[in-house]
Amino acid sequence: MSHLPSLAAAFAPHEALAERLLPHAVSGNDGSHDAAHLIRVWKNARRIHGAEGGDLRILAAAVLLHDCVSVEKNSPLRAQASRLAAERAFELLDELGWRTGEITAVAHAILTHSFSANIPPESLEAKILQDADRLDAIGMIGAARCFYIAGxxxxxxxxxxxxxxxxxxxxxxxxxxxxxxxxxxxxxDGFQTAAGRALARQRQERLRAVLGMVIEEI
Known part of the structure; x- marks a missing residue:
């Protein structure tokens, strides 16, 4: 990741943490789960956090590492991707000297963010991460990612x-x-926070507009 310092700046106010974690944050060559995706999810998370609160440091680590283990969409291991990422995040944060309680909070958020895993998030940070990640699956970006993955x-x-x-x-x-x-x-329908639900409704309308335009053109 050659532009590491520049990418880390996008995770303000936790640039230093981002610089440590970004080398481990993305695996594989999936352009729908790359550094750009992490930055978008962080921006979504910051917007939701501004309305809902929560521990921003825990949330930053969870965003940075939520896709740190890559499992293809068509892999039989897909439902285990978030568990594998949570386990890897636990190892990485332990190496950085984080307290066990903090690491557990990050790992829970990562474990429960996945649609495929179908595990309910319990903490506020976990709910925010799930909402922030799912916002990136709808709207214009969601449509673009859908077509990209299909290809x-x-x-x-x-x-x-x-x-x-x-x-x-x-x-x-x-x-x-x-x-x-x-x-x-x-x-x-599955968004966890009020702020996330409000953003999701806007993006849902955009997604339906995209489908409508596709149908009109064909």
Missing amino acids: RMGSGLYDPLDPLAEDRPLDDKAYAIDHFETKLFKLT
């Missing part, structure tokens, strides 16, 4: 004969826009 997985954009799946089962492994209905439109 990586070898999926088509849509079924040319039945794009809205009116007479066929939804299949988001075959068609990108099917993923809007199978997952993305469902995320808004």
